[in-house]
Amino acid sequence: MSQQQFDEHTWCSTTESNPMLDDLAAATKGQLEPRKLRLFYCAVCRDIWHLLKDERFHQAVDIAERYADGLATPAELARAAKAASAAAKPLLKVPDMYAAHAVCDATVDDRTMSTCTWPWSMTPSQHAASTKKAAAKANEAYFAATNPRKAAFLRCIYGNPYRPANIGQSCQTPPIIALAQQAYDSRALPGFELNPEIMNQLVDALEKAGANPESILHVRGPGPHARGCWVVDELLGRPVNLAPQAKITQPDVEAKPIIESGNEFSPCQIIEEESGDYQLLFCEFESTSKTFEQLGYDGGGYGWHGVVDALVRWKLPKLKKKIDFDPEASLFVAFSPDKEVLRQVATLIRIACQDEAFLREAIGRAHRELMD
Missing domain, CATH: 3.30.1360 (Gyrase A; domain 2)
Structure with a gap:
């Protein structure tokens, strides 16, 4: 995928989300499908919900999720982005500042989202270079605590892009699709992940229907499972490719x-x-x-x-x-x-x-x- 030293094993095991995003961007030549990427950022926001103390952030994430599913208009998204930006600007301390930036990233327009250029996002090293030593340590601590979860969310939403899996036609039955929709709609506190009880029912149904091992292992796994989960998305007929209407060439996979x-x-x-x-x-x-x-x-x-x-x-x-x-x-x-x-x-x-x-x-x- 990317020109960096990044391969299938690294994708499946890394705890660093930024190289994964770079890899996705390189694979799609900067044209990622915006819905899944927006849901990734929404999942990140939900995961640090306790840090988002301003109600404007909560409303913005809600609208971003609704927009991803076609239930909110571009104008509503733009207003949410403006409100989140206004709420974020006064926040200069970690971790509140980074949590606010995640909301701002989740509410950018589709064009910005698909090119993986988020004006609010900076890497740990960039922040460390621009802040005092004590603040730099706080930066590193924040990213060390949150990056593994971000990487896990990316794997949940994109699966393994080096080896895309297909669940199989035998699983496209009304009862299984209904369970997938129920899992998508029903989330559990505190992290707003897909309801584990329903996910357990879903994996049992998939196993009985003869779904492929990757999908069964993913749904049965510890998660985190968020909206945009590649298994649930495929069952619901939602976009699962990395880029809209494009088949991604993966030379690394074909070569090895x-x-x-x-x-x-x-x-x-x-x-x-x-x-x-x-x-x-x-x-x-x-x-x-x-x-x-x-x-x-x-x-x-x-x-x-x-x-x-x-x-x-x-x-x-x-x-x-x-x-x-x-x-x-x-x-x-x-x-x-x-x-x-x-x-x-x-x-x-x-x-x-x-x-x-x-x-x-x-x-x-x-x-x-x-x-x-």
Whole structure:
């Protein structure tokens, strides 16, 4: 995406929101879809609601959210922006000043929003350079406390732009869409996140409908979940692309895909056999060996066969009969006549490699199945 040293792993793990925004802007050549970006800033504002003591800020965020969903006019947004600006100007101390700036960013016009140029936003280093030492420390403390949440909101709203996921047509049913709308409309205090009880109902419905692993893991995950959540947006038929009416080219992904037949640098390989069936190969065990050792489990091919079998039973039970394993192999090998089935299994492996808590749960399930 961007020309910086930024890749899929960095996007999925960083706690710095500014490089993520830069990456999104570079990927879309400064033409981000304004609705999702506005909802990101609204989520940031909701997350620091207690710092927004002036009622004008609350009203401005409400209008910005309504505008994002087509329920407020450009004139209403402009008035909200003017009121927020007036309320923000007297605030010169951290953290109130930064909280106010977030509201001002949320209420800019669509053109400014889509180009990622926010007049009120400054990086920590810019603020530190323009303030006294004591204030600079307060700046750094504020950004250290809020940046991880901002990064999490960006991942909630944009998903993984290096590997966009599609939930699947089987999930586009009236009951699931109704749950998604209910989740979008109903939020929980104190952070105004999407209602966790409804999100739990939604993930159960998605799992039963055979949704892809990424969407299930995202909705089931700890969040934060905000309006604009990529899973909920897709179910509701709202814009999910990074730019309107444009397919983003991602050269980094095409050059170094995680799943590609014959790519020896990939964690997984899918190879077509002469018979027309497919093999899934995985042998990059070093990065996860410590976790296996801590739990007293073999971290090689044999151990991974047990773990993947448990993962499939857990996350993709409908696919269990479509996959065969070779548990005696020194590397992980799975077979299927359906390439898409193996792609979904490879996705589970990739997630397990990146998320230690997820891997530990899978190892635990594999242990329990061996004991049964």
